[in-house]
Amino acid sequence: MLRRLRAAGLSDVGDASVYGTLRRLYRGGALTTYVMPSDEGPHRRYYGITARGVAVLDDARAVWTDFSHNLNALLATPLEVPSP
Amino acid sequence: MTQALPPEPGAYLDALRRALSDLPAEERDDLLLDVEASITEAASDSTEGLLARFGPPDRFAAELRSAAGIPLRAAPTQPESGALRAVERVVSRLGSSPIVARARLALRELAPVWWLVRGYAACAVLLVAVGGHWDLLRPFVPLFGSPELGAAIVVVAAIASVTAGFYARHHGPRGRRRTGWAALNVGLAIVAVPALIHALKAPIQSEQITLAVPPRILTPPLRVNLAPAARRSRPGSGTR
Numbered sequence: 252m253l254r255r256l257r258a259a260g261l262s263d264v265g266d267a268s269v270y271g272t273l274r275r276l277y278r279g280g281a282l283t284t285y286v287m288p289s290d291e292g293p294h295r296r297y298y299g300i301t302a303r304g305v306a307v308l309d310d311a312r313a314v315w316t317d318f319s320h321n322l323n324a325l326l327a328t329p330l331e332v333p334s335p
Numbered sequence: 336m337t338q339a340l341p342p343e344p345g346a347y348l349d350a351l352r353r354a355l356s357d358l359p360a361e362e363r364d365d366l367l368l369d370v371e372a373s374i375t376e377a378a379s380d381s382t383e384g385l386l387a388r389f390g391p392p393d394r395f396a397a398e399l400r401s402a403a404g405i406p407l408r409a410a411p412t413q414p415e416s417g418a419l420r421a422v423e424r425v426v427s428r429l430g431s432s433p434i435v436a437r438a439r440l441a442l443r444e445l446a447p448v449w450w451l452v453r454g455y456a457a458c459a460v461l462l463v464a465v466g467g468h469w470d471l472l473r474p475f476v477p478l479f480g481s482p483e484l485g486a487a488i489v490v491v492a493a494i495a496s497v498t499a500g501f502y503a504r505h506h507g508p509r510g511r512r513r514t515g516w517a518a519l520n521v522g523l524a525i526v527a528v529p530a531l532i533h534a535l536k537a538p539i540q541s542e543q544i545t546l547a548v549p550p551r552i553l554t555p556p557l558r559v560n561l562a563p564a565a566r567r568s569r570p571g572s573g574t575r
Contacts, residue, residue, distance in 0.1 A: 266388075267395045270369045271402025278404075286368070293371045 273298060281307045344371075344378040347385050347392055354396035358405065366399060446504075447497060453520070454496030455534070456527035458489050475534035 256264050276282045281304030287295045300308070348371055355363045377388050389395050400406075429435050462468070462477040462485075470476040470485065477485040503516065 265390070265395070265398055266370070266373055267398035268402040270366070270373075271399040271404075273369065274366055274403040293375050294368065295372050296369050 276304065276307075279307070280304075344374045344385065347374055347389070350392035351396050351399075354393050355400070362405075366403060370395075370399070446500060449524075450497045450500035451493050452527050452531065453500075453523045454493035455489060456523040456530050457496065458485075458492045459530035460523070460526055461488070461492075469533065474536045 253264075253266060253269055256262075256269070273282065277284055277298070281301060283299045283301055284296050285299075287297060289295055348367065351367060351370065352363065355366065358366070374385060374389065378385055458477050462479065465479070467478055467485075470478050470482050473482065476482045477489065479485045479488050
């Protein structure tokens, strides 16, 4: 997940933000988790998305699309500098 | 010593654990499970140091907290007692100030005085519970049958209260019992106010006794036990 974020150019997103966010989404019922015990090294936790998580994602995607569309449109309009 | 650079994953994790030490252990371990895997992995297959990759542990912990929606230095995992926890937080913040610390030390020295008062207040509660009354000539003596028995009960209650105080100081009650103990103390402190006001009243001289002034210390109003001198006079007849 971190690799995907980095590859997408979001290199400022730290590990802590990702883990913290996963935790919050899990508590909000958007994710399921299970822990895979490991003989060598620490246990690994895997995350899966729930139906609620899909709904949250769709909602967030719509909000973001709307917001970014509007802001892009606003920024695309050339500034009208009043002539002196 | 969080300033010392932790090069080992173990040390880094310990530093994180310290920074999250106010969280319930379960919550903290849960939060750190993923981080642990990631840090161990990074330490084993990376040439860059853990600090370069993850930054200082304190900052990492703060970021983890904010992303997880956990308020800084707070434990909101028990919403059913949110108000109580908020009070506890305020109290614990106050408790760290040096003035409060000194005051607490002084109060600790004075605690035995409170224990005596507490025993007395417990007697007052018992007196009201059994429907007894105070000695009119010596307002500080509760009449449990006789003034002698009342005085004996006060002494026993005081000894018991002081013993309980020392016991609680050394083997302090924990958890829910602690809350119950604190509630009992607060209750008795409230009772102690009218009880002490009554006890410190000037004794009524037998000549002054009229039926008009019943010594009310607690609701419901107590029945008045008049001193022997007055008992012989009839209600409404006033001072002899």
